[in-house]
Amino acid sequence: MPLSTQRPKSARHPLPEAGAGARDAAELPLHRLGESGLESEAAYELISSELLLDGQARLNLATFVTTWMPSTAATLMAETADKNMIDKDEYPQTAEIESRCVNILANLWHSPDHERATGCSTTGSSEAAMLAGLALKWRWRARMRQAGKPTDRPNMVMGANVQVCWEKFCRYWDVEPRLVPMEGDHFHLTPDRAVEHCDENTIGVVAILGSTFDGSYEPVKEIAAALDRLESDRGIDVPLHVDAASGGFVAPFIQPKLEWDFRIDRVQSINASGHKYGLVYPGVGWAVWRTKEALPSELIFDVNYLGGHMPTFALNFSRPGSEVVAQYFMFMSLGREGYRRVMQGCQDMAHQLSEGIAEIGPYRLISEGSELPVFAFALAPEVENYSVFDVSDRLRQRGWLVPAYTFPANREDLSVLRIVVRSGMHQEMADLLLEHLREQTEFLESLEAPLPGQVPEKRKAFAH
Numbered sequence: 020m021p022l023s024t025q026r027p028k029s030a031r032h033p034l035p036e037a038g039a040g041a042r043d044a045a046e047l048p049l050h051r052l053g054e055s056g057l058e059s060e061a062a063y064e065l066i067s068s069e070l071l072l073d074g075q076a077r078l079n080l081a082t083f084v085t086t087w088m089p090s091t092a093a094t095l096m097a098e099t100a101d102k103n104m105i106d107k108d109e110y111p112q113t114a115e116i117e118s119r120c121v122n123i124l125a126n127l128w129h130s131p132d133h134e135r136a137t138g139c140s141t142t143g144s145s146e147a148a149m150l151a152g153l154a155l156k157w158r159w160r161a162r163m164r165q166a167g168k169p170t171d172r173p174n175m176v177m178g179a180n181v182q183v184c185w186e187k188f189c190r191y192w193d194v195e196p197r198l199v200p201m202e203g204d205h206f207h208l209t210p211d212r213a214v215e216h217c218d219e220n221t222i223g224v225v226a227i228l229g230s231t232f233d234g235s236y237e238p239v240k241e242i243a244a245a246l247d248r249l250e251s252d253r254g255i256d257v258p259l260h261v262d263a264a265s266g267g268f269v270a271p272f273i274q275p276k277l278e279w280d281f282r283i284d285r286v287q288s289i290n291a292s293g294h295k296y297g298l299v300y301p302g303v304g305w306a307v308w309r310t311k312e313a314l315p316s317e318l319i320f321d322v323n324y325l326g327g328h329m330p331t332f333a334l335n336f337s338r339p340g341s342e343v344v345a346q347y348f349m350f351m352s353l354g355r356e357g358y359r360r361v362m363q364g365c366q367d368m369a370h371q372l373s374e375g376i377a378e379i380g381p382y383r384l385i386s387e388g389s390e391l392p393v394f395a396f397a398l399a400p401e402v403e404n405y406s407v408f409d410v411s412d413r414l415r416q417r418g419w420l421v422p423a424y425t426f427p428a429n430r431e432d433l434s435v436l437r438i439v440v441r442s443g444m445h446q447e448m449a450d451l452l453l454e455h456l457r458e459q460t461e462f463l464e465s466l467e468a469p470l471p472g473q474v475p476e477k478r479k480a481f482a483h
């Protein structure tokens with residue numbers, strides 16, 4: 020649903036000079052269907068010309084989402100775009116590939132059930148979060164009903180640094196979000212604070228493997244241990260979900276000893292985005308449950324009208340099979356060693372960049388890229404004439420998208436810039452980025468008075 024109410028100035032197509040069929044195109048209305056269509060080549064040329072006005076995806080250091088895949092993957096995706104993921108009877112091999120991917124991830128995340136894992140593909144981590152959250156809510160409700168207790172006030176505990184999908188989950192499904200605020204230099208959920216917010220109405224705690232704000236990992240094992248103590252001291256049994264949107268494809272390869280996954284008994288479900296460090300173009304995500312029992316059967320629908328019986332647990336019904344096929348392609352073509360190489364390369368680059376930025380002078384690193392290959396940096400307190408928002412604006416003039424944003428409650432006073440290093444960032448790009456940042460910083464440092472008109476509404480939390 021396009022939420023923008025902005026209207027373009029012209030009601031006609033803005034690129035009348037483009038190629039064959041252009042004269043007809045000049046008359047095409049933008050916001051209603053034209054009476055007659057164009058030749059497909061002319062339509063192609065017009066649309067691809069218009070899309071040139073978009074940004075350069077590879078210079079976008081804000082997004083976690085994959086912006087480069089090998090051309091063979093793109094070919095395979097084009098060949099499979101017509102396969103409907105839901106139609107498992109018509110496309111049994113695509114369905115088989117989906118379940119192989121679920122098993123591969125369950126194995127990577129040390130599931131006890133990895134040969135017949137319970138999980139599914141989704142359009143991304145947001146949908147996966149909705150499904151995992153619903154499973155937690157259903158299980159909590161069943162527990163409460165069995166104990167003869169009320170079921171009208173469920174809550175979910177998580178750090179204020181959660182991605183917006185968890186706030187959406189709570190609002191859409193009537194769950195009270197208990198957002199644990201940041202404190203001092205703790206920029207994510209800590210075990211004690213998580214437990215303090217739990218009670219018998221807590222459907223689950225969400226721990227994030229790779230905070231969107233600074234790339235840091237929440238201490239999943241320690242949070243689980245604190246919840247174990249809560250259960251033994253007060254009899255309150257709170258399950259743990261790990262939002263491993265990015266870290267689910269990073270930690271298994273470059274931090275294999277870190278215990279954050281199904282090695283921990285309390286972890287009941289995990290989500291990850293195939294389209295982030297899973298290295299696939301958008302939209303694919305994954306949700307995996309610890310065991311079959313962790314996913315209440317009432318949430319699974321059985322559909323038979325496409326022929327055969329198909330269990331389905333998803334918010335969407337039809338969607339293309341190409342992203343799932345592309346995920347399998349990446350698994351096959353890279354293997355463990357390939358993913359390790361890519362993730363290590365991203366992390367080395369993140370370290371190199373964060374060190375380079377710290378050397379420029381006025382910057383203070385909030386994180387270095389040692390967990391996710393993502394880091395955030397702020398300006399030193401003595402800088403008064405410009406802000407991180409100005410640095411972001413200046414970099415944009417050179418084509419780089421480096422977001423500036425404030426941290427959430429209680430650290431709204433802290434404004435940072437963040438860089439997400441993804442596969443496809445090569446040495447020349449990194450050198451150029453540092454050179455441009457150095458050049459723009461020198462300019463800003465040369466200011467003799469504060470820049471006028473710093474726009475306060477720009478300084479909102481960044482939810483991506």
Ligand SMILES: Cc1ncc(COP(=O)(O)O)c(C=O)c1O
Nearest residue numbers: 143144145182231262264292483
């Ligand atoms: C920690 C975390 N969870 C969830 C999401 C949402 O992921 P998706 O874009 O795959 O829906 C993001 C996106 O950046 C994220 O960083």
